Amino acid sequence: MAKELVKGNIAIARAAINAGCQCYFGYPITPQSEIGEYMGAHLPQMGRVFVTAESELASINMVIGAGTTGAKAMTSSSSCGIALMQEALSAMCIAEVPGVIVSVMRGGPGLGNIAPSQGDYFQALKGGGNGDYKLIVLSPSTVQEAIDLTYRAFYLALKYRNPVMLLAEGMLGQMMEPAEFGEYPYKDPDVTQWALGCSHNREARNLVSLYMPEGALEAKINKIFEKYELITKNETTYEEYMLDDAKLVLTAFGTVGRIAKAAVNKAREVGMKVGLFRPVTLFPFPDKELHEVAKNTDLILDLELNKGQMLSDVRSAVFGACPVEFYGRSGGGLLSPDDIFAKIQELYEKIDNKKAAGVV
Amino acid sequence: MGRIVLDRDVCKGCYLCIKACPKALLKKSSKPNNHGFFPAEFTDDKNECIGCAQCAMNCPDAAIREVYR
Amino acid sequence: METLVYKRPESLLKAEKGGGFTFCPGCGHGVILRTIAELLDEFNIQKDTIAIASVGCSVFMERFLDLDVAGASHGRSTCVATGIKRCKPNNFVLTYQGDGDAATIGFNETIHTACRGEHITTIMINNTNFGMTGGQASATTMLGQVTTTTPYGRKAEETGYPLHAAEIVAQCEGTAYSARVAVSDTKNIRALKKTIKKAFEVQLKGLGYGFVEVLAGCPTNWHMTPTEAVEQIENVIKTVHPLGVFKDITEKESV
Numbered sequence: 001m002a003k004e005l006v007k008g009n010i011a012i013a014r015a016a017i018n019a020g021c022q023c024y025f026g027y028p029i030t031p032q033s034e035i036g037e038y039m040g041a042h043l044p045q046m047g048r049v050f051v052t053a054e055s056e057l058a059s060i061n062m063v064i065g066a067g068t069t070g071a072k073a074m075t076s077s078s079s080c081g082i083a084l085m086q087e088a089l090s091a092m093c094i095a096e097v098p099g100v101i102v103s104v105m106r107g108g109p110g111l112g113n114i115a116p117s118q119g120d121y122f123q124a125l126k127g128g129g130n131g132d133y134k135l136i137v138l139s140p141s142t143v144q145e146a147i148d149l150t151y152r153a154f155y156l157a158l159k160y161r162n163p164v165m166l167l168a169e170g171m172l173g174q175m176m177e178p179a180e181f182g183e184y185p186y187k188d189p190d191v192t193q194w195a196l197g198c199s200h201n202r203e204a205r206n207l208v209s210l211y212m213p214e215g216a217l218e219a220k221i222n223k224i225f226e227k228y229e230l231i232t233k234n235e236t237t238y239e240e241y242m243l244d245d246a247k248l249v250l251t252a253f254g255t256v257g258r259i260a261k262a263a264v265n266k267a268r269e270v271g272m273k274v275g276l277f278r279p280v281t282l283f284p285f286p287d288k289e290l291h292e293v294a295k296n297t298d299l300i301l302d303l304e305l306n307k308g309q310m311l312s313d314v315r316s317a318v319f320g321a322c323p324v325e326f327y328g329r330s331g332g333g334l335l336s337p338d339d340i341f342a343k344i345q346e347l348y349e350k351i352d353n354k355k356a357a358g359v360v
Numbered sequence: 361m362g363r364i365v366l367d368r369d370v371c372k373g374c375y376l377c378i379k380a381c382p383k384a385l386l387k388k389s390s391k392p393n394n395h396g397f398f399p400a401e402f403t404d405d406k407n408e409c410i411g412c413a414q415c416a417m418n419c420p421d422a423a424i425r426e427v428y429r
Numbered sequence: 430m431e432t433l434v435y436k437r438p439e440s441l442l443k444a445e446k447g448g449g450f451t452f453c454p455g456c457g458h459g460v461i462l463r464t465i466a467e468l469l470d471e472f473n474i475q476k477d478t479i480a481i482a483s484v485g486c487s488v489f490m491e492r493f494l495d496l497d498v499a500g501a502s503h504g505r506s507t508c509v510a511t512g513i514k515r516c517k518p519n520n521f522v523l524t525y526q527g528d529g530d531a532a533t534i535g536f537n538e539t540i541h542t543a544c545r546g547e548h549i550t551t552i553m554i555n556n557t558n559f560g561m562t563g564g565q566a567s568a569t570t571m572l573g574q575v576t577t578t579t580p581y582g583r584k585a586e587e588t589g590y591p592l593h594a595a596e597i598v599a600q601c602e603g604t605a606y607s608a609r610v611a612v613s614d615t616k617n618i619r620a621l622k623k624t625i626k627k628a629f630e631v632q633l634k635g636l637g638y639g640f641v642e643v644l645a646g647c648p649t650n651w652h653m654t655p656t657e658a659v660e661q662i663e664n665v666i667k668t669v670h671p672l673g674v675f676k677d678i679t680e681k682e683s684v
Binding site: 025053054198205207 | 479498500514519
């Protein structure tokens with residue numbers, strides 16, 4: 001298939017349809033409303049399910065219902081809408097119900113604004129829901145990667161029976177760039193061993209999030225955490241760029257990753273040894289891999305469109321192997337390659353000075 | 361002539377069956393069941409039961425398992 | 430020769446294996462679950478049914494009915510049911526909820542499900558309080574009713590007026606059937622079965638949303654004996670939440 005010019009939100013919707021998404025439940029919110037619009041225009045025509053729900057609470061609970069039948073189900077929303085979904089996301093994890101949630105971040109807290117942001121890293125990774133659970137979180141930096149990760153989101157949701165969140169920034173949803181829609185590359189797992197439906201030739205099943213007998217909840221939590229270990233082992237994905245000789249390594253996720261890459265190129269042009277480490281899966285976070293990078297560099301600069309949320313995971317991965325600095329903007333402010341380059345220059349000098357003084 | 365089969369260990373002694381029986385054939389037992397409730401007890405010495413199943417219908421615990429007429 | 434005129438329904442087998450219901454003595458849930466089980470047997474749809482367990486004492490349905498069950502968070506049962514029914518249109522989908530769930534925290538979901546005309550059936554048990562959490566006031570609590578959060582009786586100027594779910598659901602265009610019945614005496618229990626049967630039929634015929642509100646006793650939280658509780662339904666609650674069929678589109682067809 002040839003490349004075509006496509007908008008991020010539309011690309012995600014089209015990719016979901018290609019991936020076999022049987023039903024979409026959603027409620028409009030900027031900056032991702034095009035996803036619901038596209039689904040509304042196409043799914044019913046294909047004999048698939050589209051419902052405009054009365055709220056995000058309703059959407060995600062419809063996804064749960066569809067998920068319990070083993071269907072590929074999806075919803076999409078943005079920051080404050082995702083906030084409303086948290087109780088259901090926690091319930092999905094413990095009941096092991098699959099589903100895909102697209103979160104196109106806007107400025108927060110509160111209603112915030114509709115400018116791009118990465119303020120919902122904690123919301124996606126550290127949970128607003130109750131109890132011990134984890135979402136699988138995928139972070140695209142280009143429209144092409146948004147397509148590929150949408151495919152992967154549906155596959156991982158069914159494979160691990162866990163909700164998967166595609167975490168994109170508003171600008172990725174709104175930007176147009178050339179991308180290619182390949183075939184859905186995965187073989188979907190069998191759902192007949194657990195999905196609800198007709199129980200003529202088997203025992204009745206239940207998929208609930210309530211575990212009252214003593215020890216039952218702990219046993220179930222241990223089971224899903226064993227699964228999370230497996231996910232970490234099998235699915236951790238990241239991008240490394242110019243790391244071999246890097247004295248300063250940038251860490252960034254999503255679209256900030258590509259902005260950072262431009263800054264790396266600029267720094268390399270003037271002979272500064274700068275590289276980039278970009279996690280693609282935010283859970284599982286590439287802990288070990290980032291730690292190895294940290295051992296071989298002098299400084300890490302974490303870049304985010306928030307007040308430093310992934311920073312806590314970066315620091316815990318680095319675990320003292322090198323110093324970690326943070327540079328970010330919040331509330332809808334953007335980082336340009338020039339901003340980042342200026343920060344690189346400032347920090348790079350420090351590394352050199354410290355080296356000269358024998359500190360590092 | 362009718363009769364009922366009452367599962368005395370499932371009965372929780374709410375006595376709604378006593379209220380429902382048109383022939384007053386159910387009464388509170390003097391012996392507690394496995395759970396410590398004094399269950400309802402069916403006695404029909406004069407073969408008065410008409411098998412109307414009102415007791416079973418009103419029983420919140422489905423403790424009246426079968427009704428015969 | 431004697432004939433069997435009543436038998437505990439097959440669909441309740443799970444409850445029997447588990448040693449019976451675990452509800453409080455005199456609780457209305459048992460009669461309603463038994464009635465549902467009888468109808469599942471009569472329609473022979475037990476193996477095709479997916480039920481939604483909601484939050485509250487109603488969640489125990491999952492332990493007693495031998496069905497495929499999906500759990501739902503507080504008030505979201507009809508959303509989960511919507512997702513299921515849309516993906517499995519040939520399955521019979523049933524939500525079993527309390528008044529705290531369907532008429533209080535989840536009334537928005539109930540209304541929208543009715544307006545969408547989802548082909549599902551909701552049985553809402555109304556005991557005019559939050560039973561499982563210890564008898565707090567719910568949306569359906571009557572004026573003057575003493576609960577743990579209205580210890581001096583519900584006052585309109587403080588907590589407003591009781592919500593009449595079956596009447597409101599009947600207003601929605603997608604609703605095929607909406608009625609209120611009670612678990613209080615033989616006559617009403619017969620009506621309960623007839624009513625739930627109707628609500629099942631509208632789903633089986635694909636006519637729209639079926640909603641049955643059942644007034645049921647909560648002797649523990651009402652601080653009454655089971656006998657006093659059914660009298661309370663007959664003498665007091667029925668005057669606030671009147672029994673009746675508020676919508677039945679099959680009636681209109683036959684006229």
